[in-house]
Amino acid sequence: MKQEILTVKSNDALTKSVYRLRLEGDLSSFTRPGQFCNIALPGFYLRRPISVCDIEDGVLTLLYKVVGHGTEAMADMMPGTKLDVLCGLGNGYDTEKSGPAPLLLGGGVGIPPLYGLAKALIAEGKQVRAILGFNTAEEIFWADEFRALGADVTVTTADGSAGVKGFVTDAMPDEYTYFYTCGPIPMLRAVYAKTVTSGQFSFEARMGCGFGACMGCSMKTADGGYKRVCREGPVFEKEEIVWES
Amino acid sequence: MGKLNVTLCGIEMDNPVIPASGTFGYGYEFAELYDINCLGTFSFKGTTKEPRYGNPLPRIAECKAGLINAIGLQNPGIDRVISEELPKLKEVFSKPVMANVGGFSVEEYVELCARLDREEQVGWLEVNISCPNVKAGGKSYGMTPEDAAEVTAAVKAVTTKPCIMKLTPNVTDIVSIAKACEDAGADGVSLINTLYGMRIDLKTGRPVIANRMGGYSGPAAFPIALRMVYQVRSAVKIPIVGIGGVSSAEDVVEMMYAGATAVGVGAANCIDPFASKKIIEDLPRVMEKYGIDSLESIIGGAQ
Numbered sequence: 001m002k003q004e005i006l007t008v009k010s011n012d013a014l015t016k017s018v019y020r021l022r023l024e025g026d027l028s029s030f031t032r033p034g035q036f037c038n039i040a041l042p043g044f045y046l047r048r049p050i051s052v053c054d055i056e057d058g059v060l061t062l063l064y065k066v067v068g069h070g071t072e073a074m075a076d077m078m079p080g081t082k083l084d085v086l087c088g089l090g091n092g093y094d095t096e097k098s099g100p101a102p103l104l105l106g107g108g109v110g111i112p113p114l115y116g117l118a119k120a121l122i123a124e125g126k127q128v129r130a131i132l133g134f135n136t137a138e139e140i141f142w143a144d145e146f147r148a149l150g151a152d153v154t155v156t157t158a159d160g161s162a163g164v165k166g167f168v169t170d171a172m173p174d175e176y177t178y179f180y181t182c183g184p185i186p187m188l189r190a191v192y193a194k195t196v197t198s199g200q201f202s203f204e205a206r207m208g209c210g211f212g213a214c215m216g217c218s219m220k221t222a223d224g225g226y227k228r229v230c231r232e233g234p235v236f237e238k239e240e241i242v243w244e245s
Numbered sequence: 246m247g248k249l250n251v252t253l254c255g256i257e258m259d260n261p262v263i264p265a266s267g268t269f270g271y272g273y274e275f276a277e278l279y280d281i282n283c284l285g286t287f288s289f290k291g292t293t294k295e296p297r298y299g300n301p302l303p304r305i306a307e308c309k310a311g312l313i314n315a316i317g318l319q320n321p322g323i324d325r326v327i328s329e330e331l332p333k334l335k336e337v338f339s340k341p342v343m344a345n346v347g348g349f350s351v352e353e354y355v356e357l358c359a360r361l362d363r364e365e366q367v368g369w370l371e372v373n374i375s376c377p378n379v380k381a382g383g384k385s386y387g388m389t390p391e392d393a394a395e396v397t398a399a400v401k402a403v404t405t406k407p408c409i410m411k412l413t414p415n416v417t418d419i420v421s422i423a424k425a426c427e428d429a430g431a432d433g434v435s436l437i438n439t440l441y442g443m444r445i446d447l448k449t450g451r452p453v454i455a456n457r458m459g460g461y462s463g464p465a466a467f468p469i470a471l472r473m474v475y476q477v478r479s480a481v482k483i484p485i486v487g488i489g490g491v492s493s494a495e496d497v498v499e500m501m502y503a504g505a506t507a508v509g510v511g512a513a514n515c516i517d518p519f520a521s522k523k524i525i526e527d528l529p530r531v532m533e534k535y536g537i538d539s540l541e542s543i544i545g546g547a548q
Binding site: 001003040044045046047070084086205206207208209211212213214215216217218219220225226231244 | 269310512
């Protein structure tokens with residue numbers, strides 16, 4: 001982890017509520033796809049943890065959804081704004097376990113970290129299949145970017161207005177060597193139940209600090225212990241997960 | 246340069262800044278970022294007899310100026326603190342550490358304090374008496390002078406190192422609790438623990454925190470904590486660790502004028518991992534600005 005001052009290069013809407021924020025600065029502390037950063041926002045006490053979508057040519061791309069006052073304020077940030085950002089947080093996805101044909105399953109704003117992952121897997125010569133789930137056609141974002149990487153992309157919408165009608169688990173292929181997923185909890189549970197291989201899940205949590213100090217985001221694990229989503233996570237292996245009712 | 250050192254219960258500290266328990270883990274997350282030997286000391290994560298996961302998620306809620314937490318004393322338990330955490334800490338922190346203990350019965354406090362008292366790295370014991378007393382239906386030991394005195398006398402009977410009782414502000418009269426601790430033999434008191442608070446999510450109409458309520462900490466606690474430190478200072482002779490909303494070197498100086506010998510920094514560590522270090526580095530500037538030659542000389546100066 002490093003504390004950096006990053007500069008807003010651009011900040012624009014992809015859909016009604018999903019924005020793309022591009023930041024410039026020292027990004028050397030990010031080492032794996034699936035890590036996150038924690039952004040201090042003027043006027044808000046806690047930082048906002050946002051997963052990394054992509055790092056390319058010294059630019060950090062974050063895709064975030066406006067869900068509350070903090071992200072509303074983020075949507076108003078102008079190019080040139082300097083931000084205090086904790087960089088290189090969390091464990092990120094492990095690409096070594098993927099096998100030759102990994103499956104990526106993303107739902108809504110759980111999709112962004114899978115993009116950086118897809119890029120890394122494709123660079124390693126793997127055949128990436130991505131299933132991206134949305135509620136409705138007008139909420140679709142970033143599917144073309146996945147296609148441009150060379151991934152085989154299937155879009156699902158809950159209302160059937162585009163792609164396959166239903167959820168990501170309704171469009172799963174029969175064969176894949178491993179899977180990676182990120183999305184809302186009900187989707188993750190469905191993926192957990194339906195997948196036949198091992199895989200990795202990225203979790204979201206309300207965090208205090210984001211770097212392991214406050215224990216605000218600890219999750220119970222299958223060995224009877226616990227791990228901090230911010231520190232040992234946000235990516236957990238399928239075998240570690242305990243679903244709390 | 247002015248003198249930053251203070252003596253807390255007979256142990257000299259290079260400066261009065263103490264990252265507060267629960268905001269600094271067992272130190273090594275921060276030691277990856279900077280040399281934590283710059284701290285006066287720090288109070289490690291509240292330790293209980295058994296390992297504890299704590300409360301269900303979510304257990305953090307943001308506030309306008311601060312946060313509410315309901316972690317519920319997550320910690321690996323005393324056995325692993327002694328066998329794993331303290332050896333790891335030794336590699337990155339060479340000063341005496343403040344060992345924070347939480348208990349759910351007097352017997353538990355006694356066992357924890359007796360065991361940590363024997364650990365060479367431990368300088369002080371900080372006894373969190375804001376924990377619920379299971380036998381008394383969850384009412385905390387820090388809520389009545391009698392219960393606070395009972396825990397104090399019990400832990401003093403089995404320890405040789407200074408015992409600092411950590412007080413809850415969620416009481417009618419914190420001064421009477423502090424006096425009871427002093428009378429029962431406490432070497433110091435630290436105050437304040439978090440203030441009971443809650444937030445409600447307007448989208449669901451339900452409390453944000455799964456446990457419904459939690460403890461508020463952050464800058465809005467500062468004037469309340471300062472007032473309580475000031476009142477306690479006027480009533481007891483034992484040293485005070487002043488805690489509550491401290492976010493700057495100016496706050497440290499103000500807390501010391503009110504009567505604190507050392508000053509805890511809590512929530513600030515959660516929003517800036519370098520907060521305690523920055524505060525220490527800024528103290529000489531603030532001292533010079535206000536013509537303070539020695540921090541020790543201003544303790545209780547506002548009385």
